[in-house]
Amino acid sequence: MGRRSDHSREELRALFIAQGHALMAEKGLAAFSGREVAKRAGYSVGTIYNVFGSLDQLIAAINSHTFLIWAEFLRQRLESAGEDRIRALVEGYFEFALENPRIWSAIYDHRLAEGEVLGEIEHSHRVELTAIVETEVRAVLPGGGGPETPRFARSLIATVHGHCSYLVSGSFALLEESDPVGSALDRVRECLAAQR
Known part of the structure; x- marks a missing residue:
């Protein structure tokens, strides 16, 4: 059922990412199938390997696409954030994960095979989210922070991610934590206060 002449290589790439992203949102990484993506796109699975x-690498591209969607999601939250933009970032992190648990989890559950590396496009999509956080962190630090600010911003992301991961997995319920979002925000505010 291949339609090899219907699409350019770039169109095929976009088609497989779109179909793969939809499948990932429905099934998650554990039940993800390249054959199913190819079938939905109307191509053979071999075309995925050709592209x-x-x-x-297809899964990495799908996950990088998720980062683009997530970055836009956070930008929209920041547009209506008012003065407390740090709160908007933390709450937006949790909101995106809870609304999209399968595609969010796939980002962190997937590992490239040994010897494979992210392509330049995929890498650029992934750093957008970190850049948004770094910009907001710099805005609240005296003098816009210093050379260690990117590292500090990544550490704050890890703090929020840990809380979020526990919530999405249900682990916080076992720990009887009633407000994981508030707890993550408190930790971020404490770190920012210490950094000031």
Whole structure:
């Protein structure tokens, strides 16, 4: 059922990412199937390998696409954030994960095979989210922070991510934590206060 002449390589890439992203949102990484993506796109599974080189690279591209969607989600939250933009970032992090648990989890559950690396496009999509956080962190630090600010921003992301991961997985319920979002925000505010 291949339609090899219907699309350019770039169109095929976009088609497989779109179909793969939809499948990932429905099924999650554990039930993800390259054959199913190819079937939905109307191509053979071999075309995925011709375009991406491996199934891992397709999944990496899908996850990078999720980062783009997530970054736009946070930008929209920040537009209506008012003065407390840090709160908007933390709450937006949780909101996106809770609204999109399968595609959010796939970002962190997938690992490229040994020897494979992210392409330049995928890498650029992934750093957008970190850049948004770094910009907001710099805005609240005296003098816009210093050379360690990117590292500090990544550490804050890790703090929020840990809380969020526990919430999405249900682990916080076992720990009887009633307000994981508030707890994550408190930790971020404490770190920012210490950094000031």
